[in-house]
Amino acid sequence: MIKGDACMTARAVKLSLAALAACVVGLLLLGSVRAQSIGVVPSIVDIADGVRGEEYTKIVTLLNQSDAELTFEVAREGDVAGWVSLHPLEDPTKSLDRVVVPANGRTPLMVSVAVPPDAPNGVDKGIISFKSVSNSNEPGGAARARVATGISLSLKVSVSGVEKLSGTVQYVSADDVEVGDPLLIKTAFSNTGNIKAQPEIKLQVKDSAGSVVGEASYSDTAVGAGQTNTIASPWETSGKDLGAYTASVAVSLGGNQIYTQEVAFQIVEVGTLRGLGDLQKITLDNSPDPGGVAEIAAHFQNQAHTATSASFVFDVYYGDQLVDSITTPEQVVQPDEVAAIKGSANVAEKGKYTVRGKVTFEGKSTDAKELSFSVPVGGGLPIWAIVVGVVVAVLLLVSGGLAWVLLRRLPHARRTEA
Secondary structure, eight states, X not given: OHHHHXXXXXXXXXXXXXXXXXXXXXHHHHHHHHHTTEEEESSEEEEEEEOTTOEEEEEEEEEEOSSSOEEEEEEEEETTGGGEEEEETTOTTOXXXXXXXXXXXXXXXXXXXXXXXXXXXXXXXXXXXXXXXXOTTSTTHHHXXXXXXXXXXXXXEEEOSOOOOOEEEEEEXXXXXXXXXXEEEEEEXXXXXXXXXXXXXXXXXXXXXXXXXEEEEEXXXXXXXXXXXXXXXXXXXXXXXXXXXXXXXXXXXXXXXXXEEEEEEEEEOTTSSOSOEEEEEEEEOSOOOTXXXXXXXXXXXXXXXXXXXXXXXXXXXXXXXXXXXXXXXXXXXXXXXXXXEEEEEEEOSSEEEEXXXXXXXXXXXXXXXXXXXXXXXXXXXXXXXXXXXXXXXXXXXXXXXXXXXXXXXXXXXHHHHO
């Protein structure tokens, strides 16, 4: 019976080890799933026929599919480490060493590669690594940082001595204009070569009778390799008669004409085109906790044919109580653009909040709209912590049950032996 008891003990140990192994595997799989919840698209930046002294830009997007905001430190390695810089889309002059990606969100970035004037021909490689760091503003940030280690963006630059000057025009357009305001002929030009391009844009404007009333030429806008820019060519309307006009547009590159088009427009009285806009909706752009800040955005469309300056004016209510009134700084909104005019409001307590607001512009205002949202109790455990707790609890239950069986069997074995 002692031998049988020893076998039972060995079996119990094996079961305990199996349970422990299952727990470890579960934790590893959990870490793997969380590590795979971040990514970068595309995963490689490949520049072919790079020219010495030129700068190339590409857009990449960092993805965060986890339930927590992540902060990444940026590092550059390899042959092209000194050529590369990272910038926010809204400010290409600002270099980034850290990038924040919201929970279940994405952050687009501009990658700039400046090929040195003395770079030799050949293929140069490198990486930009994004390593997650602890976010001191979030509970458990350090633990999350240890699990989600980071991602990398591969870089490949093929440097050659071949210069390619080429480009295409996507479209040419002109909107109606109030007399006295400059007419803007907009030309969308794509640089399909590997060096900077400065297209020459020539305008010839005719009135409804076919008489030429103005001419102009513009060639001072440089478009980087691989980029598409909308070039605005102004033409003065002061002193011109009201009515219908036609602009003949010719685009040349390197002395060769690559595109021609005629566009029609009207010169109208002052005040005809101003003051047209629509507040489409108000949104909450984050998930605030009590004592935090709610990020509110008004989505405003400028329906006029000229740019306008707009502000978001809104009141914040906690239940039925007015707790804040906010006016955002003015923001320039281009014709036909739908802009998110953002403001922030403190949310001191949990509960239901209501935002009522409108957009003011050109001395006018839109109809008011309303948004309601709830602020829950913050500080809850993350999902991964709950899963770990469940796995550990199961392991303890299995081990405890085996120990109980052994304790029940051992006295019986001793009595039998005696």
